[in-house]
Amino acid sequence: MPVGRYPVPFDRDVAVELLRQMLRIRRFEEACAEQYGLGNIRGFLHLYIGQEAVAAGVVPLLGPEDSLVATYREHGHALVRGVAARSLMAEMFGRATGCCRGRGGSMHLFDAATRFYGGNAIVGGGLPLAVGLALAAKRSGRAGIVACFFGEGAMAEGAFHESANLAALWRVPALFVCENNRYAMGTALERSQARTDLCGHAAAYGLSTRSADGMDVVAVRETAEAAVTEVRAGTPCFLELQTYRFRAHSMFDPELYRERAEVEAWRARGPLHTYTDRLKAQGLYGEAEFLALDAEVAAEVRAAVAYAASAPTEPATELLRDVTVAA
Amino acid sequence: MSARQTYRDALREAHRSALGGDPRVLLIGEDVGRYGGSYAVSRGLLDEFGPDRIVDAPLSELGFVGAGVGAALGGLRPIVEIMTVNFSLLALDPIVNTAASLRHMSGGQFHVPLVIRMATGAGRQLAAQHSHSLEGWYAHVPGLRVLAPATVDDARGMLGAALDDPDPVVIFEHAQLYNVDGTLTAPGGDPDIAHARVRRPGGDVTLVTWGGMLPRTLAAAAELAEAGVDAAVVDLRVLRPLDMATVYESVRRTRRAVLVDESWRSGGFAAELSARLMECAFYDLDAPVERVATAEVPIPYARQLEEAALPQVASIVAAARRCLGGSA
Numbered sequence A: 001m002p003v004g005r006y007p008v009p010f011d012r013d014v015a016v017e018l019l020r021q022m023l024r025i026r027r028f029e030e031a032c033a034e035q036y037g038l039g040n041i042r043g044f045l046h047l048y049i050g051q052e053a054v055a056a057g058v059v060p061l062l063g064p065e066d067s068l069v070a071t072y073r074e075h076g077h078a079l080v081r082g083v084a085a086r087s088l089m090a091e092m093f094g095r096a097t098g099c100c101r102g103r104g105g106s107m108h109l110f111d112a113a114t115r116f117y118g119g120n121a122i123v124g125g126g127l128p129l130a131v132g133l134a135l136a137a138k139r140s141g142r143a144g145i146v147a148c149f150f151g152e153g154a155m156a157e158g159a160f161h162e163s164a165n166l167a168a169l170w171r172v173p174a175l176f177v178c179e180n181n182r183y184a185m186g187t188a189l190e191r192s193q194a195r196t197d198l199c200g201h202a203a204a205y206g207l208s209t210r211s212a213d214g215m216d217v218v219a220v221r222e223t224a225e226a227a228v229t230e231v232r233a234g235t236p237c238f239l240e241l242q243t244y245r246f247r248a249h250s251m252f253d254p255e256l257y258r259e260r261a262e263v264e265a266w267r268a269r270g271p272l273h274t275y276t277d278r279l280k281a282q283g284l285y286g287e288a289e290f291l292a293l294d295a296e297v298a299a300e301v302r303a304a305v306a307y308a309a310s311a312p313t314e315p316a317t318e319l320l321r322d323v324t325v326a327a
Numbered sequence B: 001m002s003a004r005q006t007y008r009d010a011l012r013e014a015h016r017s018a019l020g021g022d023p024r025v026l027l028i029g030e031d032v033g034r035y036g037g038s039y040a041v042s043r044g045l046l047d048e049f050g051p052d053r054i055v056d057a058p059l060s061e062l063g064f065v066g067a068g069v070g071a072a073l074g075g076l077r078p079i080v081e082i083m084t085v086n087f088s089l090l091a092l093d094p095i096v097n098t099a100a101s102l103r104h105m106s107g108g109q110f111h112v113p114l115v116i117r118m119a120t121g122a123g124r125q126l127a128a129q130h131s132h133s134l135e136g137w138y139a140h141v142p143g144l145r146v147l148a149p150a151t152v153d154d155a156r157g158m159l160g161a162a163l164d165d166p167d168p169v170v171i172f173e174h175a176q177l178y179n180v181d182g183t184l185t186a187p188g189g190d191p192d193i194a195h196a197r198v199r200r201p202g203g204d205v206t207l208v209t210w211g212g213m214l215p216r217t218l219a220a221a222a223e224l225a226e227a228g229v230d231a232a233v234v235d236l237r238v239l240r241p242l243d244m245a246t247v248y249e250s251v252r253r254t255r256r257a258v259l260v261d262e263s264w265r266s267g268g269f270a271a272e273l274s275a276r277l278m279e280c281a282f283y284d285l286d287a288p289v290e291r292v293a294t295a296e297v298p299i300p301y302a303r304q305l306e307e308a309a310l311p312q313v314a315s316i317v318a319a320a321r322r323c324l325g326g327s328a
C-alpha cells in the first residue's frame, strides 16, 4: 500500500515542520543506538524508529496548557514536545543534568515544564494517569487536554478497559493515542486480541474513535486534528495509528517472531523517506534544502551527545533526595 | 551430568522434564512461546511441546494469573511466568486473595496447585519499574510457598518439587542469575523445597541471604577469609515456610549474624529474620544482628546511584566487621 495518496495539503511551513520533527526523532534515535553500543546508555532502550509520524503528527497539535502521557518508547514524544535534546540525552547517560537527574533513564523521561508526564514503563500504567490528569484539567476549569500514547499491546490490560470507561463516563478531555505497531514484544496483535479491530474496543465504552495510516504523517496530522478538536469540545477520543517499529523491541530482542520480509515491506513504507519524496515530487522541498535540514538536525543531536558525555554525574551522597518532599 | 550449564539452561531443563513428565503441566505467560521468553528460559519449548502446552498470553497479568488459579483448580498443573516482579503487582489480587486463601476459606475443600515464576531484582540499570525485590511481600502471605533458587541445582530441582506441591508456590528468579553457570551435583538438581542450605561453613559469623544476593555474599565471605575471618553463608532458598533451624544452628556456633537482603530495610524480609533471632536465639548472640539492605529509594537508573542503593560486597564485609566488634 503506498503511503499518502494525495498531495500534501499543508502550507509549506507546516509541511516542513513535520519533516523536521520526524528527522529529529530519527537522528536522535540513531544516536541513542550508537551510544548504547558504546555503553554510554544502558538498561533497556526502546527505539521509536519507524513510528516517527505519530509523534511528529500529533504532538505539535498540543498547546502549552495540554499534557502528555507516554510509555517507555517515548524519546520522540519528548523531543517533539520541546524537551531539549541535550537534557534527554543526558538523562539516558544517567547524568545529573538529565531531565530526571539520572534517576529515570530512557524509560522514564519526565518534564514538568512541558507537562510531559513520562515515561511509564508498566504497560497500561499511563492510561488511568491520563484520565486523572484530564479530570483535574476539567475540574480546575483550566483549558487543556491530555494526550496519552500507548501501544496496542496495552489494550489487553484491564487498565485500558477501566480507563476507557472512566474517561467516557466522566467525559474528561482525554485523547487516547494507540500506536498500533502490530507487536507487543514478540506477540502479534492477532495473537493477543480476539477482536483485532481496536476502534471497536474503544467504541464499546463510548469513546469517539478514529483510525489512520500511521506511516503517513499527513493522515496522522489531519486525523489527530479532528480528534483534538473533538476532545477540546469535551468528548474523549480514541485514535488508532497503524504503524510499525523497524528495530527490535529493545536492545535484547532476538526477533524470532517476525520475518525479515515483513520488516522490509514496512520499511518501504517508512514515514520519513516517503514523506520526503512527496514533498520533493510536489516541488515543496528540494534536495539541497533537505541536506541543509539534515545537517542542522545532525548538529543538534551531535551537540546533545557532546553535552551528555561531558555532563556531571550525580554523587552517590545525593542518593536519597526526592523520595518524598524534602524535610 | 557434570557439564557446566547456566541457571537459565537449568531452568529450561526443569521445564522440559516437567512438561514431558506430566501432560497436565503447561506454561502460560507473556512471550514465553514465539519470542522465546523475555529471559530466554523457554526458548525452544514451543517447537518441542506446541502451543497447547506453551501458551503465549496477552499483556493481561491479572487475567492470565487468575486463569492459572482457575486452571489449577480445574485439574491442570500450570506454570505461570510473569516477566518481572514489578508486573506481578497487577496480579496481586488472584495470588493473594484467591490462590493463597482458597484452601482455608473453602474449609479445605479446594486447593490450588499452581506455580508462579517471575524474575526479580536490580543491578542492570533498569530503574524503578523493573528492579524491585518484593519476595518478602509474598513471604508475608500464609497459603503460599515462596522459593528463591540461587544455584543451578536449585534452578533445576525446585520447579518439579513446586509442581508436586498441592498448594500455590511462587518462585523468584533473580535476573542477574540467569547467566551464572555452575555444575549440577545430581542429575535432577536439588528438589528440596523445605530447607535452607549452608553454602559455606564457618565459625566466626553467619551471613544469611537468598536469591540474587548469594553470589556477592559468598564473595564477601571469601574476602573476609583473606582477612582471617571464617564466615558461614546460609542460603535460605525457601522464604516461606521458613527453615530457621538451619539458621539457628549456624548462629549458635558463630554467635554473630549478618542478614543480607536486597529489599528495602524498613519492613524487609531481614526484619522478620532479625525478629526471629531475637525471639529464639537471643542468648546465643554476642553482638546485635546486622542488616545489609537496599537504601529506601525507588531503584535509580544511573549506575553509581544504583550501586550505592544496593548491598555490595564491601557493605557486607563492613557489616560483618561491625558485628565482630572490630576484632577482625
Ligand SMILES: Cc1ncc(C[n+]2csc(CCOP(=O)(O)OP(=O)(O)O)c2C)c(N)n1
Residues within 6 Å of the ligand: A073, A121, A122, A123, A124, A150, A151, A152, A153, A154, A155, A181, A183, A184, A185, A249, B030, B059, B061, B083, B087, B090
Ligand atoms: C505490566 C507490564 N507487563 C509486561 C511488561 C513488559 N513489556 C514491556 S513493553 C511490552 C510490549 C508492549 O507492547 P505495546 O503496548 O504494543 O507497545 P510497543 O512496545 O509495541 O510500543 C512488554 C510485554 C511491562 N513493561 N509491563
Ligand SMILES: [Mg+2]
Residues within 6 Å of the ligand: A151, A152, A153, A179, A180, A181, A182, A183, A184, A185
Ligand atoms: Mg506494539
